[in-house]
Amino acid sequence: MPFLDVCFSPELIHLYELKGRVVVVVDILRATSSMVTGLAHGLERIVPVSSLEDCKLYSQQGYLTAAERDGKMASDFDLGNSPFSYMSELVKGRTLAMTTTNGTRAIRLSAAADKVVVGAFLNLSSVAAYLLEQQKNVLVVCAGWKGKFNLEDTLFAGALAHKLQDSFEPENDATLAAWHLYETAKNDLEGFLSKASHVQRLRNLDIFKDITFCLQPDVYDIVPVMEGDYLVPYTPEVIKS
Amino acid sequence: MPFLDVCFSPELIHLYELKGRVVVVVDILRATSSMVTGLAHGLERIVPVSSLEDCKLYSQQGYLTAAERDGKMASDFDLGNSPFSYMSELVKGRTLAMTTTNGTRAIRLSAAADKVVVGAFLNLSSVAAYLLEQQKNVLVVCAGWKGKFNLEDTLFAGALAHKLQDSFEPENDATLAAWHLYETAKNDLEGFLSKASHVQRLRNLDIFKDITFCLQPDVYDIVPVMEGDYLVPYTPEVIKS
Numbered sequence: 236m237p238f239l240d241v242c243f244s245p246e247l248i249h250l251y252e253l254k255g256r257v258v259v260v261v262d263i264l265r266a267t268s269s270m271v272t273g274l275a276h277g278l279e280r281i282v283p284v285s286s287l288e289d290c291k292l293y294s295q296q297g298y299l300t301a302a303e304r305d306g307k308m309a310s311d312f313d314l315g316n317s318p319f320s321y322m323s324e325l326v327k328g329r330t331l332a333m334t335t336t337n338g339t340r341a342i343r344l345s346a347a348a349d350k351v352v353v354g355a356f357l358n359l360s361s362v363a364a365y366l367l368e369q370q371k372n373v374l375v376v377c378a379g380w381k382g383k384f385n386l387e388d389t390l391f392a393g394a395l396a397h398k399l400q401d402s403f404e405p406e407n408d409a410t411l412a413a414w415h416l417y418e419t420a421k422n423d424l425e426g427f428l429s430k431a432s433h434v435q436r437l438r439n440l441d442i443f444k445d446i447t448f449c450l451q452p453d454v455y456d457i458v459p460v461m462e463g464d465y466l467v468p469y470t471p472e473v474i475k476s
Numbered sequence: 477m478p479f480l481d482v483c484f485s486p487e488l489i490h491l492y493e494l495k496g497r498v499v500v501v502v503d504i505l506r507a508t509s510s511m512v513t514g515l516a517h518g519l520e521r522i523v524p525v526s527s528l529e530d531c532k533l534y535s536q537q538g539y540l541t542a543a544e545r546d547g548k549m550a551s552d553f554d555l556g557n558s559p560f561s562y563m564s565e566l567v568k569g570r571t572l573a574m575t576t577t578n579g580t581r582a583i584r585l586s587a588a589a590d591k592v593v594v595g596a597f598l599n600l601s602s603v604a605a606y607l608l609e610q611q612k613n614v615l616v617v618c619a620g621w622k623g624k625f626n627l628e629d630t631l632f633a634g635a636l637a638h639k640l641q642d643s644f645e646p647e648n649d650a651t652l653a654a655w656h657l658y659e660t661a662k663n664d665l666e667g668f669l670s671k672a673s674h675v676q677r678l679r680n681l682d683i684f685k686d687i688t689f690c691l692q693p694d695v696y697d698i699v700p701v702m703e704g705d706y707l708v709p710y711t712p713e714v715i716k717s
Contacts, residue, residue: 243625247487250623382491384484386649408627408673415660416653431649 238406239366239373239399241392241413245341246382257371258348259362259395261355262378263387264433265316266303266338267459268355268449273321273331274468275358275455281331281466283339293332299325301333306436317445318357330465337378342461345376353459353466356391356424356452363398364471365458373403375413386416386431387450390424393417394452424450479647480607480614480640482633482654486582487623498612499589500603500636502596503619504628505674506557507544507579508700509596509690514562514572515709516599516696522572522707524580534573540566542574547677558686559598571706578619583702586617594700594707597632597665597693604639605712606699614644616654627657627672628691631665634658635693665691 242251261267270281278299284290287302287309294300294312301314308315313325316335333339345351349371354362366373375395377388393413396405405411420427425447428434437446456475457468483492502508511522519540525531528543528550535541535553542555549556554566557576574580586592590612595603607614616636618629634654637646646652661668666688669675678687697716698709 243484244488246491247485247623247625250487380649382488383648384488384650384653386653389649389653405671407624408621408630409625411671412625412627412630412653412657415657419656419660430646430652433649 239403240406241375241409244379253347257350258345259354259375260341262338266335267353269318271355271358272318277327283342290334299331303335341378351461357454480644481647482616482650485620494588498591499586500595500616501582503579507576508594510559512596512599513559518568524583531575540572544576582619592702598695
């Protein structure tokens with residue numbers, strides 16, 4: 236049976252073997268939730284970039300651009316980090332260059348994996364179906380907050396571990412912790428997260444409806460999969476049928 | 477109100493401010509449990525050292541020596557990492573040089589803190605009393621396993637957060653996670669930990685009774701406190717009286 240492991244921070248990723256594995260990058264509030272939303276609403280592809288400067292360069296090539304720093308939209312970009320801004324007609328058929336505080340860094344650091352995909356509650360069952368198709372060992376990489384552990388990404392890892400518990404062996408204590416925390420939180424994710432640091436940070440920015448939206452399971456069918464430099468949408472066979 | 481924060485791995489310690497804080501280093505299985513046991517049984521002081529080679533040099537100065545690597549006692553040292561080996565008459569009045577896979581490294585990396593102390597379930601209430609005396613912000617540094625998150629150190633952090641919940645504010649999601657995991661596990665710590673990686677590792681080494689012993693709360697009154705290069709035993713006033 237393949238195993239499922241969880242890395243709580245991009246700062247710990249050097250401790251994990253990536254070769255031979257599928258990495259699921261998660262940044263629930265809000266980078267990976269927004270990526271899933273955009274690709275489900277007709278965005279053709281996303282290039283994750285590291286710096287605001289690089290992101291601006293893509294704008295000159297006709298790309299849409301999105302940038303977030305410290306939970307806020309950076310100025311002079313087309314989109315911020317709210318999933319609602321990714322539902323617009325504007326995104327259809329376009330390519331997006333995107334940089335965020337934590338999420339795009341986690342994707343870049345995972346590049347040595349066999350496959351890198353993007354997970355969120357919004358596409359939870361599709362991510363699980365994708366991993367069942369692949370049948371490889373899995374590492375969930377939580378983007379965290381500036382290198383530190385966060386609860387919302389951990390709950391996603393726990394939800395995925397629950398969903399795959401008959402087909403993937405939990406590896407290491409981080410997976411067990413995520414499993415138990417999700418077990419405690421599952422009937423009221425938003426209530427459980429009400430004391431979480433980033434939720435409080437976002438509330439100060441008046442982004443309640445983003446939080447509620449990002450915690451909904453299975454709104455979209457697609458899994459963003461890295462192909463070369465781009466995240467492109469993929470729908471697992473079992474979800475299609 | 478001062479706050480209590482938790483760092484899940486020595487690899488993340490650079491993300492935390494240490495100045496102005498009390499750091500509690502925890503390595504339940506078994507470094508910090510053994511340190512508490514030894515100092516409670518008459519050991520005068522402990523010098524935590526990094527390498528096996530450095531540890532051997534202390535032997536030539538008449539120190540007792542203890543060394544553990546990968547859960548096993550390293551050869552040519554007086555003591556290993558089982559708390560039972562620290563209950564001997566041998567330790568009375570002696571100084572011990574000690575090196576372990578994870579615990580002594582965590583102590584060394586915490587040196588910039590105002591105070592560095594050693595915690596275990598065995599001295600849980602005394603550590604809490606010490607922190608109430610100090611009234612400074614607290615960082616619990618979990619030694620983890622080779623840089624990765626582990627459950628038993630996290631449960632200690634959660635137990636401490638429970639004990640101090642009226643006097644210290646939880647800071648960051650790691651503290652909330654530890655709090656919830658302890659809440660889930662508290663009625664049967666050993667059962668909860670039965671799937672934990674290091675517990676399975678130690679069971680393979682046939683060390684059941686060490687695990688049972690290390691999970692007992694409040695067996696000893698003393699808190700090991702770093703003074704210069706040495707950990708020395710301290711008994712908080714409220715515990716003395």
